[in-house]
Structure formats: structure tokens, C-alpha cells
Amino acid sequence: MPLATFKTSFRVTWADTDAAQVVHYSNYFKFFERAEEEFYRHLGFSFTDLHARGLWFPRVEAFCQYKKPARFGDLLEVEITIGELKEKSIRFEFNIFNKEEATLLAAGYIVALAADKQTGKATEIPEEIAKKLRPFCK
Amino acid sequence: MPLATFKTSFRVTWADTDAAQVVHYSNYFKFFERAEEEFYRHLGFSFTDLHARGLWFPRVEAFCQYKKPARFGDLLEVEITIGELKEKSIRFEFNIFNKEEATLLAAGYIVALAADKQTGKATEIPEEIAKKLRPFCK
Amino acid sequence: MPLATFKTSFRVTWADTDAAQVVHYSNYFKFFERAEEEFYRHLGFSFTDLHARGLWFPRVEAFCQYKKPARFGDLLEVEITIGELKEKSIRFEFNIFNKEEATLLAAGYIVALAADKQTGKATEIPEEIAKKLRPFCK
Amino acid sequence: MPLATFKTSFRVTWADTDAAQVVHYSNYFKFFERAEEEFYRHLGFSFTDLHARGLWFPRVEAFCQYKKPARFGDLLEVEITIGELKEKSIRFEFNIFNKEEATLLAAGYIVALAADKQTGKATEIPEEIAKKLRPFCK
Numbered sequence: 001m002p003l004a005t006f007k008t009s010f011r012v013t014w015a016d017t018d019a020a021q022v023v024h025y026s027n028y029f030k031f032f033e034r035a036e037e038e039f040y041r042h043l044g045f046s047f048t049d050l051h052a053r054g055l056w057f058p059r060v061e062a063f064c065q066y067k068k069p070a071r072f073g074d075l076l077e078v079e080i081t082i083g084e085l086k087e088k089s090i091r092f093e094f095n096i097f098n099k100e101e102a103t104l105l106a107a108g109y110i111v112a113l114a115a116d117k118q119t120g121k122a123t124e125i126p127e128e129i130a131k132k133l134r135p136f137c138k
Numbered sequence: 139m140p141l142a143t144f145k146t147s148f149r150v151t152w153a154d155t156d157a158a159q160v161v162h163y164s165n166y167f168k169f170f171e172r173a174e175e176e177f178y179r180h181l182g183f184s185f186t187d188l189h190a191r192g193l194w195f196p197r198v199e200a201f202c203q204y205k206k207p208a209r210f211g212d213l214l215e216v217e218i219t220i221g222e223l224k225e226k227s228i229r230f231e232f233n234i235f236n237k238e239e240a241t242l243l244a245a246g247y248i249v250a251l252a253a254d255k256q257t258g259k260a261t262e263i264p265e266e267i268a269k270k271l272r273p274f275c276k
Numbered sequence: 277m278p279l280a281t282f283k284t285s286f287r288v289t290w291a292d293t294d295a296a297q298v299v300h301y302s303n304y305f306k307f308f309e310r311a312e313e314e315f316y317r318h319l320g321f322s323f324t325d326l327h328a329r330g331l332w333f334p335r336v337e338a339f340c341q342y343k344k345p346a347r348f349g350d351l352l353e354v355e356i357t358i359g360e361l362k363e364k365s366i367r368f369e370f371n372i373f374n375k376e377e378a379t380l381l382a383a384g385y386i387v388a389l390a391a392d393k394q395t396g397k398a399t400e401i402p403e404e405i406a407k408k409l410r411p412f413c414k
Numbered sequence: 415m416p417l418a419t420f421k422t423s424f425r426v427t428w429a430d431t432d433a434a435q436v437v438h439y440s441n442y443f444k445f446f447e448r449a450e451e452e453f454y455r456h457l458g459f460s461f462t463d464l465h466a467r468g469l470w471f472p473r474v475e476a477f478c479q480y481k482k483p484a485r486f487g488d489l490l491e492v493e494i495t496i497g498e499l500k501e502k503s504i505r506f507e508f509n510i511f512n513k514e515e516a517t518l519l520a521a522g523y524i525v526a527l528a529a530d531k532q533t534g535k536a537t538e539i540p541e542e543i544a545k546k547l548r549p550f551c552k
Contacts, residue, residue: 013313014323015306015440017433019486024429025197025248026167030291033164037289037349047290048349059163063201072433073313073324110163151451152461153302153444155295157348162291168429175427175487185428186487210295211451211462301473301524302443309440335439339477386439 003135006080008038009099012070022069028106029062032094035078036110043132055123057112060089064108068098075099082137085130088122089113093138141273144218146176147237150208160207166244167200170232173216174248181270193261195250198227202246206236213237220275223268226260227251231276279411282356284314285375288346298345304382305338308370311354312386319408331399333388336365340384344374351375358413361406364398365389369414417549420494422452423513426484436483442520443476446508449492450524457546469537471526474503478522482512489513496551499544502536503527507552 010031018024040046050057070076077099083091089111096106114125125133148169156162178184188195208214215237221229227249234244252263263271286307294300316322326333346352353375359367365387372382390401401409424445432438454460464471484490491513497505503525510520528539539547 011313013306013310014432015309015438018428019431019433019435020194020196021433021435022196025200026164026171026429029164029167030289033291034289037287046349056158058158058160058207059204061201061203062163063199065199066197069196073322149451151444151448152294153300153447156290157293157295157297159295159297164291168427171429172427175425184487211460296470296472298472301476302440302447305440305443332434334434334436334483335480337477337479338439339475341475342473345472 002081002138006035006039006042006136007077008035009075009077010034012072012074012076014072016070017072020069022071025064025066028064028066028096028108029110031076031078031096032062032064032092032108032110035080035094036092039080045129050129051117053126054117055126056115056117056120057090058115059110060113061111062108063110064106066106068103068105070096070098070105076105080136082133083109085125085133085137087124090125090133140219140276144173144177144180144274145215146173146218147213147215148172150210150212150214152210154208155210158207160209163202163204166202166204166234166246167248169214169216169234170200170202170230170246170248173218173232174230177218183267188267189255191264192255193264194253194255194258195228196253197248198251199249200246201248202244204244206241206243208234208236208243214243218274220271221247223263223271223275225262228263228271278357278414282311282315282318282412283353284311285351285353286310288348288350288352290348292346293348296345298347301340301342304340304342304372304384305386307352307354307372308338308340308368308384308386311356311370312368315356321405326405327393329402330393331402332391332393332396333366334391335386336389337387338384339386340382342382344379344381346372346374346381352381356412358409359385361401361409361413363400366401366409416495416552420449420453420456420550421491422449422494423489423491424448426486426488426490428486430484431486434483436485439478439480442478442480442484442510442522443524445490445492445510446476446478446506446522446524449494449508450506453494459543464543465531467540468531469540470529470531470534471504472529473524474527475525476522477524478520480520482517482519484510484512484519490519494550496547497523499539499547499551501538504539504547 079095083093221231355371359369493509497507
């Protein structure tokens with residue numbers, strides 16, 4: 001059990017949906033990333049700061065399991081924990097809930113690699129960042 | 139080895155990219171689906187026909203591994219095989235290549251469930267469809 | 277001058293950007309619509325309610341002028357007024373600001389037609405809705 | 415009448431649609447741009463070449479009129495002409511047809527400014543490019 005989880009909420013917009021009148025399956029990956037961005041902001045740094053330090057976090061893997069459809073107007077809650085924090089990579093795990101109905105809609109993860117913006121090579125996650133991520137580790 | 143594979147090509151558009159100047163990771167899932175649509179068309183039926191028959195193919199799982207970035211203007215080739223064809227579900231496997239450089243950019247899969255459009259319940263894939271899919275099975 | 281304006285704020289996500297490292301021009305139209313959705317919610321009804329009443333609001337025109345780029349992480353404020361409220365159509369006008377810098381990034385409008393969901397024909401905006409929109413008219 | 419028009423075709427994908435089961439209004443702007451990219455390619459240069467020369471073409475205005483909905487699987491034809499070619503800007507005009515039904519679905523334009531990538535300032539369109547654009551001017 002992680003010591004802490006991070007949660008953020010937002011609504012499904014019309015543009016998120018497709019002709020099946022549910023959220024398009026690719027958009028859950030945008031929801032994951034949006035939550036991740038809020039999480040970094042919550043920890044006190046932004047992607048922008050990291051980029052300015054020459055750090056980049058390309059995704060090397062992404063997975064999602066779809067349990068129930070999200071529909072236009074639904075209030076989503078995305079919960080983040082860290083499945084694995086390695087020297088050079090982070091595995092973020094996400095659960096997306098319909099907040100009003102308290103049902104799990106989707107669960108997935110992404111693996112982000114810390115990379116040097118110039119060379120593109122994998123690099124160590126700075127301790128200053130790793131330290132803030134640890135309480136969220138499983 | 140499957141008896142047959144299906145391949146389709148298209149270019150990365152500006153709108154597919156993000157501020158890292160590469161294709162946004164969620165868009166590979168759009169590329170998978172676009173190839174799947176072309177594949178159905180190649181087999182002689184479209185999603186539209188299937189929908190008209192009361193069939194729906196919601197995704198229940200999606201995965202992608204990112205190996206090299208795709209960039210604006212790249213000519214992509216998406217190759218489809220079928221990893222598993224069950225009574226009520228299909229696992230489509232995708233490789234995305236940079237066609238001009240012949241390098242593998244991403245590999246992934248989606249699992250689509252055959253579902254009744256009215257009830258939402260899993261249903262058997264009609265033999266008429268399954269028959270056309272079999273040559274593409276691993 | 278309208279009696280009232282509606283404002284809503286949200287951040288630019290990574291997925292909103294393109295390889296020019298600014299928000300892709302098509303996404304401003306998503307921002308317009310997202311603000312419109314929040315506006316309806318603020319007025320006490322949602323698109324979903326309207327749809328349930330057999331009403332649909334297809335866009336017949338959309339325009340945007342781009343003044344300064346929005347970038348990843350920017351906090352946007354979208355301001356809505358109503359440029360014209362006709363019997364069967366609404367012209368929503370939008371200003372998008374960088375909230376922290378108080379600069380205007382983009383300005384535009386959309387014209388939405390009230391249409392019968394079944395027939396697709398233009399239909400009168402119910403007085404119950406029009407009444408709530410009037411204070412926002414220029 | 416322009417001496418020449420450029421046309422390109424592609425199909426509506428599932429991801430282009432929204433819960434009204436038609437193409438989302440913002441996606442017509444992606445279709446415009448995709449046609450513009452093909453047009454540049456047809457003329458023998460790509461955005462990538464232009465960027466490499468330090469040129470950028472930010473959009474300063476975009477407009478679309480929606481006449482009939484495009485639906486999943488529709489084969490679209492986008493026709494480009496140039497409404498106005500100024501020293502530092504280009505107004506591209508677009509008609510989007512349902513190719514199989516030969517009906518006009520949408521018409522619009524974008525105004526692109528030639529800008530120096532470093533300074534962001536408006537700059538002259540190189541004669542080598544302008545020359546190739548002129549036959550498409552109204």
C-alpha cells in the first residue's frame with residue numbers, strides 16, 4: 001500500500017466522445033497524462049521545469065483495461081499511484097472512476113523513461129524528484 | 139506464422155504531434171484503429187455494416203510499446219495480425235513501421251469484444267466474419 | 277454590454293500542443309466547446325438534458341482569430357458572451373485569455389442551430405432556455 | 415477562377431466522430447491542415463523543409479461553415495484554392511466534399527502567416543514558394 005495517492009477530477013467533454021456515444025479508447029491515455037501533469041504540479045514542479053533542466057519523460061509503454069464506458073458529462077476521478085520507481089524510469093498506475101457513481105471505469109499504467117533532452121539517452125531521475133515520488137510507491 | 143498479414147500506410151500529420159515534436163503517445167491507438175478500419179474494409183465489410191447488424195466491438199484492453207518516435211511527415215506502415223481469435227473476442231496485434239526507414243516504431247495490441255449493441259452483452263462473432271479473420275491468425 | 281458574462285478556467289495539457297510547442301489551432305475550438313458545456317452546466321442544464329428533450333445543437337459556423345500562442349501548462353480563462361440570440365440559433369462569442377498574464381490569446385465564435393434530433397430540422401429554442409441566455413446577450 | 419486546384423481524399427475514421435455520430439466540428443480544421451500538408455508535398459516541399467529554412471506558418475485566422483455532417487467511413491475530398499496570396503500571408507480556402515455523393519459538406523479558410531521561427535516576426539514568403547502557389551490563386 002502506498003503511503004499516499006493522488007487524485008484529480010474533471011468532466012468528460014463532448015470532444016472526448018465517439019460515435020458509440022462513449023469516450024474514445026485513445027482518450028483514456030490523455031486522461032492518464034492529464035492526471036500525471038496535475039500530479040507533478042501538486043508535487044511542486046511542472047513538466048516545464050523538468051524540460052528546462054534538460055529532462056524529458058518519453059513513454060515507453062502504455063496499457064489500459066476498459067471496464068465500463070465513460071460518457072459525455074461524467075465526472076471522472078483519476079487516481080495515481082507509482083507501481084515501480086527505478087533509477088531511470090517510473091511506472092505510473094492509474095484508476096479512472098466515475099466519481100458520482102463510485103465505479104471503476106478503467107485501469108492502466110504508463111512507463112515513462114527519464115531521458116536527456118539533447119542526447120535522447122536514458123538518464124537518472126534526479127534525487128530531488130525521486131524523493132517526492134517515493135511516498136506514492138506501492 | 140499467420141497465412142496473411144494486412145498492411146496500410148499513411149503519413150503523420152501536424153495535428154498528430156505534440157510539443158516534444160514527436161507523435162503523441164495516445165495517437166498510436168488512433169493509428170491502430172485506423173488500420174483496423176482499413177482492414178475490415180479490405181475484408182469487404184465496414185464497422186458500419188457490423189453496426190447495422192447490431193454488433194459493436196468495444197475495446198476491453200489496449201497496449202503499446204514505444205520503440206522510436208514517429209515525427210511529422212513520416213510515412214507509417216501499420217501491419218496487422220490476429221494474436222487470438224476467440225468465440226467472442228479478437229486480439230489484434232499491430233506493428234507500426236517508419237516505412238521509408240524500415241524501422242519498427244511501436245508494437246501493441248487491442249482486444250475487442252463482440253457485443254450486442256442493444257444489450258451491451260458479449261456475443262459470438264458471426265462465422266461469416268470469423269472465417270475471413272482466420273487467415274490472419276498467428 | 278451584456279449584463280453578465282460567464283468565465284471558466286483550465287490548463288493547457290501536453291496533448292493539446294503540437295510540434296510548434298504551442299496549442300494546435302484546432303484545439304481552440306475544443307476549448308470553446310468545453311467552456312460552452314460548463315456554461316450550460318452553470319445555467320442549470322446540460323447538453324444531456326437537452327438531448328433527452330430531443331434537442332441538438334449542431335454548429336453551423338465556427339471562427340477563431342489567433343493573437344498569441346497558448347503553451348503547455350498555461351492557465352486559460354475562457355469568457356463567453358452571446359453575440360446574437362435568434363429564434364432558432366445562438367451565436368456564442370469567446371475570448372481566451374492567458375489568465376496569469378491577463379493577455380488575450382484568441383477570440384472567436386460559433387453559431388449553433390437548435391435542431392430536432394429526429395428530423396434534423398431547425399427548431400425554436402425553448403423559452404425556458406432562451407430566458408436564461410438573455411442576460412449574456414450583447 | 416484559379417488555373418489549378420489541388421484535391422486530396424481520405425476517409426473519416428472512428429476517432430474523428432463524436433457522440434452525435436458525426437465528425438466533431440473541430441476536426442474539419444484538422445482535415446484542412448492535412449490537405450494543406452498534402453498540397454505542400456504535391457508542390458515539392460514539406461513543412462519540414464520550410465521549418466529547416468527557419469520558416470513557420472502559424473495560423474492567424476480560421477473559419478468553417480458546416481453544411482452537412484460527415485459520418486464515419488465517408489470518403490472525403492478536400493479541395494484547396496488560394497483566396498489571397500500576400501507578401502507575408504496566405505489565405506487557403508477549402509471545400510470538403512463527400513466524394514461518393516458529390517455533396518459539399520463544409521467550406522472554410524485559414525490565414526497562415528509566414529513567420530521567422532527564431533524571432534516569431536512576420537516575414538516575406540520566399541519567391542520560390544510564392545511562384546508555386548500562384549497558379550492556385552483565385
